[in-house]
Structures are given as C-alpha cells and as structure tokens.
Amino acid sequence: MTSNPPIVEAPVPAVREPLKGRxxxxxxxxxxxxxxxxxxxxxxxxxxxxxxxxxxxxxxxSKQDVNDSGWWEWFAHPSFNLSxxxxxxxxxxxxxLPLVNSLAITIPATIIPIFLASMAAYSLAWVRFxxxxxxxxxxxxxxxxxxxxALVALQRFYNFGAHIGSVTIFPGGFIxxxxxxxxxxxxxxLPLAVFLLHNFIAQIPESLIEAARVDGASHLRIFRxxxxxxxxPAIAAFAIFQFIWVWNDLLVAKTFGGSDASGQPVTARxxxxxxxxxxxxxxxxxxxxLAIVIPLIVFVCLQRYFVRGLLAGSVKG
Amino acid sequence: MTPSSHVVLASTFSESxxxxxxxxxxxxxxLAILLIVFFxxxxVTGRLxxxxxxxxxxxxxxxxxxxxxxxxxxNTMVLSLTNKQASGQKFTLVNGxxxxxxTKYVGWDNYKFAFxxxxxxxxxxxxxxxxxxxxxxxxxxxxxxxxxxxxxxRVTLAKSxxxxxxxxxxxxxxLIWSLMYDYASPGNPQTGLLSEVVIKLGWKNPPxxxxxxxxxxxxxMVVLVWIEVGFAMVVLGAALKAIPDEILEAARMDGATGLxxxxxxxxxxIRSTLIVVTTTVTIATLKTFDIVFTMTNGNYNTDxxxxxxxxxxxxxxxxxxxxxxxxxxxxxxxxxxxxxxFQMRKDRATR
Numbered sequence: 001m002t003s004n005p006p007i008v009e010a011p012v013p014a015v016r017e018p019l020k021g022r023x024x025x026x027x028x029x030x031x032x033x034x035x036x037x038x039x040x041x042x043x044x045x046x047x048x049x050x051x052x053x054x055x056x057x058x059x060x061x062s063k064q065d066v067n068d069s070g071w072w073e074w075f076a077h078p079s080f081n082l083s084x085x086x087x088x089x090x091x092x093x094x095x096x097l098p099l100v101n102s103l104a105i106t107i108p109a110t111i112i113p114i115f116l117a118s119m120a121a122y123s124l125a126w127v128r129f130x131x132x133x134x135x136x137x138x139x140x141x142x143x144x145x146x147x148x149x150a151l152v153a154l155q156r157f158y159n160f161g162a163h164i165g166s167v168t169i170f171p172g173g174f175i176x177x178x179x180x181x182x183x184x185x186x187x188x189x190l191p192l193a194v195f196l197l198h199n200f201i202a203q204i205p206e207s208l209i210e211a212a213r214v215d216g217a218s219h220l221r222i223f224r225x226x227x228x229x230x231x232x233p234a235i236a237a238f239a240i241f242q243f244i245w246v247w248n249d250l251l252v253a254k255t256f257g258g259s260d261a262s263g264q265p266v267t268a269r270x271x272x273x274x275x276x277x278x279x280x281x282x283x284x285x286x287x288x289x290l291a292i293v294i295p296l297i298v299f300v301c302l303q304r305y306f307v308r309g310l311l312a313g314s315v316k317g
Numbered sequence: 318m319t320p321s322s323h324v325v326l327a328s329t330f331s332e333s334x335x336x337x338x339x340x341x342x343x344x345x346x347x348l349a350i351l352l353i354v355f356f357x358x359x360x361v362t363g364r365l366x367x368x369x370x371x372x373x374x375x376x377x378x379x380x381x382x383x384x385x386x387x388x389x390x391x392n393t394m395v396l397s398l399t400n401k402q403a404s405g406q407k408f409t410l411v412n413g414x415x416x417x418x419x420t421k422y423v424g425w426d427n428y429k430f431a432f433x434x435x436x437x438x439x440x441x442x443x444x445x446x447x448x449x450x451x452x453x454x455x456x457x458x459x460x461x462x463x464x465x466x467x468x469x470x471r472v473t474l475a476k477s478x479x480x481x482x483x484x485x486x487x488x489x490x491x492l493i494w495s496l497m498y499d500y501a502s503p504g505n506p507q508t509g510l511l512s513e514v515v516i517k518l519g520w521k522n523p524p525x526x527x528x529x530x531x532x533x534x535x536x537x538m539v540v541l542v543w544i545e546v547g548f549a550m551v552v553l554g555a556a557l558k559a560i561p562d563e564i565l566e567a568a569r570m571d572g573a574t575g576l577x578x579x580x581x582x583x584x585x586x587i588r589s590t591l592i593v594v595t596t597t598v599t600i601a602t603l604k605t606f607d608i609v610f611t612m613t614n615g616n617y618n619t620d621x622x623x624x625x626x627x628x629x630x631x632x633x634x635x636x637x638x639x640x641x642x643x644x645x646x647x648x649x650x651x652x653x654x655x656x657x658x659f660q661m662r663k664d665r666a667t668r
Contacts, residue, residue, distance in 0.1 A: 037465045037469070038469065040461070040465060041462065041465050041466060041469065041472065041475055042475070044458070044462060044479065045475040045478050045479055048478060048479045048481075048482065048543065048546070048547075049478045049481075050510070051493045051494060051496070051497050051510075051543070052481065052482070052485070052493055054493070054496055054497065054510060055492065055493045055496055058496065066508070067508070068506060068508075069506045069508065070506070070507050070508050070509070070510065070513055071496070071508075071510075072510070072513070094329075096329050096330075096333065097329055097332065097333065100332075100333040100336055100337065101336070103337065103340070104336045104337060104339075104340045107340055107344065108340060108343050108344055108347070111344050111347070112344075112347055115347075115348075115351060116377045116378050116381070117378060119373070119374040119375070119377070119378070120374060120375050120377075120378035120379070122374055123370065123371050123374035123375045124375070127367060127370055127371050127374070129367075129368075129371055133662075135375070135379065137658050137661070137662075138387075139378070139382055140654070140657070140658065140661070141654050141655075141658065142382060142386045142387065142390075143600055143654065144600060144603075144646075144647055144650045144651065144654055145386045145389065145390045145647065146603075146604060146623065146626065146643045146646050146647065147604065148606070148623065148626045148627055148630055148639070148643060149389050149390070149392075149393040149626075149630075149639075149640065149643040150385055150386060150389035150390075151630075152389075152630060152636065153388060153389035153392050153393075154384075154385060154389065157384060162384075182343075183381070183385075184385065186381060186385075187381045187382065187384065187385025187386060188385060188386070190378055190381060190382050190385075190386075191382070191386070194378060218359055218361075218362070218366055218370065219366065219367065219370035219374075220355050220358055220359055220370050220373065220374075221359060223374065224355060244483070244484055247486065248485075248486030248487060248488070248489075248607075250486075250487070250488055250606075250607045250610070251606055251607070251627070255631075262332075266486075267486055267488045267607075270486075270488050270489065270492065271488055271610075271611060284492055285492070285496075288488075288489045288492045288493065291486060291488075291489050292484065292485050292486075292489055295484040295485075295486075296481070296484050299483075299484045
C-alpha cells in the first residue's frame, strides 16, 4: 500500500464514477474499520501478551513472593530483584554454558542447511532433468516423517556406520558429538527448506538466467553470482525459521546430546529445572526469559525479510 | 561473589570461547569445501557440465534426506510389523520361564494394540482432536487478526506482540502457561491467573486445571494455538495485502462489501496461502511433543501420539509399538500432503 494515490483529478462525474485504486480499497476496508474491530484487536493483543508478561514480572520477584502470591501483586509491591538472574546466570550449573551450547548447536545447524537446500532448490527449479519433479515432491512429502522414528535409526547409523554385507560404506563413530546434532538438524530441515527456497528461486525472471547462460556462464556460476544474491529474502526467512526451530529444539538435543550436563542446550537445562519440582522454581522464570532473548534478537534483525521471502510462490499477485 | 565462583566463571568463560571458536572453524571449513568444489567443477565444460552441476547441487541434499528421512521411514514401517524391543537384553522372565526376546514378525499386532489398548486409544482420540481443533482455531484467529489489522493504522506493536510467542520455545511456552494454570486451594492466595480470574468472577471452587480431564487437554491446546497464531496472522496478512487493488475495486463495483467481499473475493484470492498455513500448522501440531512432555509428561489423560511414541521408544523400549504409532501419525497427515502435492503440480505445470 505504498503506491501514491492517483493525482490527476477527474472532471466532476455526471454518473457515480467507480472508485479508483487506493480509494476503492480504503472504502472496502472501511467495512472492517469499526470501533469493535479495534476493540477485538486490542483485546487479543492483551490476551496474547499477559502470559509472557506474568512470567517476566515473576522473574523480578523474590522466591518467597513467587510462592506466596500471584505475579499481579507486583503492581501493589513493585520490586526489582535481579538476584534470580544472577543466580541463573552465574551459579554452578548456570545458564551461561547452556546458552553457549545452544549457539554452538544453532549457528552451524542454520548455515549448513541454507547452502545445501538452496543448491538443491536451484537445480530442481532451473537445471531441469528427467525425474526432477519426482525428487521435488518426494522431498516435500518427507516433512511428515516423525522425528522420533528417524532418531533411533540415525543413532544406530552414527554409532555403527553403514554396511552392505561385509563392505563398509560409512564407518561408525565417524560422526560424533556436536556433529551428530548438526547433521541431524540439517537432514530434518531439508524438506521445508527446499520447499520454501524452491518457491522463491523458481520465480527469478527467466530472462536473467537466460542472459547469463548466453554469456557462457556455467550452472554453478549462475547459482553463485545470480541466484544466491537474489534469494536473500527467502534465505533470511528460512534462516529465522531454522534458527528458532533449532534453538527451541529439545528432542534432537536430548537424543544426541548425551547425558553430559556440560553439553546441554538451554531447552534441556530448563526442562531439568522444571523437572526438579519445587527445588528451583524461582529460577524457572529468569531462565525461561534468558532463553527467549536470543531468538527474539535474531527475529527482530531479520524480520523485514520474513514476509517477503515466505510469501513467494504461495500468493498469486 | 566468592573467590570460588570467580574460578567457576573463568573456566566457564574459557570453555565458552573455545566452543564458539570451534564452531566458527566448522562453518568456515564447510564454506571452504563448497568454494573449492565449485571452483574445481567450474573448470569442467561441455556435455558433462549439466550432470555434474546436478550432482553437486542436488547430491548432498538427496543423500542426507535419504539417510535421515527415507531409510528411517521405511525401517519404521518394517519395525511396526515386529515385536522389537530395545532393552538390550536377550531374554525376559514370563511366568517364571526365560523367554527369548528375539525380534520376530508379528503382523498387525502392534496396530491392533494401538487401537484396542484403552490408554493408547485415548491417545489416538486426543491426537485427532488436536489436529482438528488446533489448526482450525489457529487459522481462524490468525485470519481474523489479519483481516482486522489489514486496514488499521498503528498496528505494528500489536502485531509484534502477537507474533512474539512464535519465537518462544515450546518448553518456555509451557513454563509460561503452567504459571497461568497454577492452582492453589481456594481461600489461599492464588498464584495462577486463571484461578484468580474465575474466583473473582464468582466461581467459588475452580478445579485443579491441569489435573482435571478432559479440560486439561483443551488447556494445553491453548498453548500451541497461542504460539502459532502469530505465524498464521503474519503470512495471511501479507497475502491479503498482495491482492491487487483493481480486483477489490471491480468487486466493489459489483456491489460486494464487508462479509460478501471477504467470502467471494478475499478468501478465494488467498486460498493457496490458506492451504500452506493450514498444512504447516497441522504438521506442527502432529509433531508436538515438547508441550505435553513439559506440562504433564503425558499424565492425567493428556497424552498425544508424538509424546507416547517417545515413551515407547526411549522409556519402555517397545520399539515395535512405537513404530506402529509413528506409521499411524504418518497416515494422519498423508492426505494433506498429497493434496498439497497436487496443488503444487498444477503450479509447476503452468509455469
């Protein structure tokens, strides 16, 4: 809605002229612009915010207060007790190391699929060959495979490798530690990543690609110099998704992270805290809040790309 | 701060630095390998060029998807027909006799178990409720918000606040809502907002929310709806914005306003986006594991397929039964995926 309204004034119409462009849509949209509409939006916004706000206020209250009264009592007795944050961050078994672990898991598990998926999406969209349709649809359909099942098979693969008879195709124990988590996240992200990026990459104007081809550029060169830079909105959108998804993942981390507490990401640490009922209840709120901060920063930084990238292919304009 | 906590801090710091450094190394190494492959393959010209490009671009993704998703999916289907147990023992005691735990083919037994065992049947019914109710409510509220905010000014803050839960982890969201549903016996000061509100409204003796079935299932669904609505709103809102003004204008000339316009013009125009959003939310719902795991661990009649499957696979080690549940899960979403594939085929063909 950034286009300017028509400037040219029409002569006074004899009959009722149909409304033009923006005017028309404004008139149409007026149907919904009603005080009730505003009230509904405000109400929903408040409803959606209250739960997080409650946790936030509780993170500023002392253990005693949290146990004895509701967070809304904060308004009657405001306090800024940062000791919970201090304990959560710096005490032994604190959140600093889990935060670092989460970053160590999330950064490669976001960057690696971006490249592999955009390469695959490019070849499926522009280097057509027999069977490329089937591969595309199969990859999309793989979204429904439940992770839980894949995890067991994958763990066996990582530990014992792959063999046909006595011939070892892939040695066991080669992928271990953090690499297990990175590779697993990459595998699981591929269906959605290839789908989203394909929709975007397929819409790059054909003339651009043709022109490069006429100039003698190879497929790989076209990908590197034209497709990759032009796909940044879609890549950013996927990066947000993947970052949030990996950061928030509990299942993969629990399966491959082992029982070693020093390798735990934030989610596993919080789940541990909430598991020990009552023992650290006052620490849950600040811990939960610390876990939210980093994905929020990533989201705010990348959000202007978000909608543009996501919408490609799903909207016929 | 005590000296010992300084020591802890220092060691934490050095460990953090070394971890992050190794991560940067890995990413740089990965990018370097890619560059080298591209450079070397770029030298190749002639007839080999296209197949080589396909192999390089598509190869890694296909290999990873095959190892990580295709083979496990086939393996799961096979396992679901066996009585495999992952306990590591070779024998078990049944009525005082040692019975071999050797995996054998049991036909449809695991499926029969899933549909006849009372607690598992409860899980299945609840899962169906989840994948019907959560996407419906999410898309409805998301669409409502998208329509309402479409013409409003100064809604950026409201939209951001509603989108915020999308960035919160399922575990974090479970914490937030556990606090909402907190229960204290009436008469005592309340710590959960829900109890406080209904008591203020005059309900003298509210139930212990999270323990009372079947209410608790719906209360836990609220958490997922709360997370996903922002996503639905943003994507649908953008699709509404993308409808060309000329079309709205033409519809208006024909006399369509308000609800008629919405029903006959706007909804059909964003149909493909609606399908994508519904599919995404449904698949997310079906895979939901963390919320139930954190809030009730499947107790108090709240279990759903993805959570029980985790239990069969990793806690009770009933791999065969877990596999059967996975296949059922898979069949639940298959129609939706097939429908999507048909839609996409039309799109790809018309390009």
